[in-house]
Amino acid sequence: MATQTTVAQIGTYEGQAVILRGWLYNKRSSGKIQFLQVRDGTGVIQCVAVRNEVGEDVFARCSELTQEASVIVEGVVRADARAPIGYEVQLTDIQLVGESVDYPITLKEHGVDFLMDHRHLWIRTPRQRAILKVRAEVERAMQAFLDGDGFTRVDPPVLTPSSAEGTTELFHIKYFDEDAYLTQSGQMYMEAAAMALGKVYSMGPTFRAERSKTRRHLIEFWMIEPEMAYYTHDDNLALQERFVSSVVEHVLNHCEAELATIGRDVSKLQHVTAPFPRMSYDEAIAWLQKRGHDIQWGDDFGAPHETELAGQFDRPVFIERYPTAIKAFYMQPDPERPEVVLCADLLAPEGYGEIIGGSQRIHDFHLMEERFAQHHLPEAAYQWYLELRKWGSVPHSGFGIGLERTVAWICGLEHVREANPFPRTLYRLYP
């Protein structure tokens, strides 16, 4: 009796009769033999139907199949050196489950606009499937690292009363008779959670109503935000480099086939081991000036600056201690130099830009109160955040890592939209 299995497991059934349930990816045929490429979500395998072996009826059913028709295939597993995965199925029977007439996405080239309009079908293609698998492994690796390091996952709210930073544009919605906004960061809630549980992290979607349309921006994207009580700035950076390098190592060890499908040059990832190089903001400015850039101490970096800074190294680089004036209100000033804050951005190599932003947070009540006043923050809405500094406040640090940017970098993607199953970009909410 034939055993039901998957393409990924096929090697353990050599010589045996199996049943595969999937979809027709492609078909090549001649008068008396047909090659059916069947995918089942775990992989693609070629099923061979020979006319004078399967009989006229089964052969005719194969002939009628079209691209992406769903099928249940029965056949015998054979090792074959010509097959990309080393095995083929000698087809004995096939059933059509659901027909597929005029499937829009062909095996030829398509434009971005067309593919994005058909994202619900585009994700069936091997490359997109591979990217989604890598994304899932990145998420798994992040959770495994943090869970194994004594962190507790805490889920912050998506609906919030106001902005944490005031600068970025928020999605405004009605909350019955009140105004509410979609979260742009769970950080403040994670600071509260860190005082309750020590080391915590969140993993979820975040929203920015910025009219950004570049290969590095999505309107809705996922962030992982760890927050650690009693962690200093240096503790924070040491954690980040262990974290990022363990994620890369996990993907290299578990996604070899997927990275090959995507065409990623994995040698570029093999250097990504701790420690990561560090540059102070001061050094970075001086370095850029020496290279002919018209940039002054106090300016923020633009995308080309970041690319050039990161281009010096074969692994991510920390740029730390930015001017207080250009950074978020909650960042802890350097005690030796209050004009800079204890923060760092982690820039990925190969032009992928900032994947992490993090800092030590202000823990002193009076300093935080001062910052609220300086930044004209709505104290009423964030009374609770201020109160964290009133009862048992401790030095603490945290960071946020962008999931899609991380996946785009690890996979070597042209655009972060491919790293999200149903990306939300400027001017695109469908499908």
Place this chain on the structure above:
RNA sequence: UCCUCGAUAGCUCAGCGGUAGAGCAUCCGGCUGUUAACCGGAGGGUCGUAGGUUCGAAUCCUACUCGGGGAGCCA
């Protein structure tokens, strides 16, 4: 918001003042080892929308619509 590029067959594109084209997809036929298979044939179009220039506009001009890439901002 600004800069820049684009819109022609189901898809990817060519045509850039003078009868609307190719490859792929689809349909029909051929082929027992194909790898984005190949070979032969067929069907398939208000050239994004609205104006304008011209004897004549897919082609030149203007506006609009919808997208792509980038800047700023950020992860």
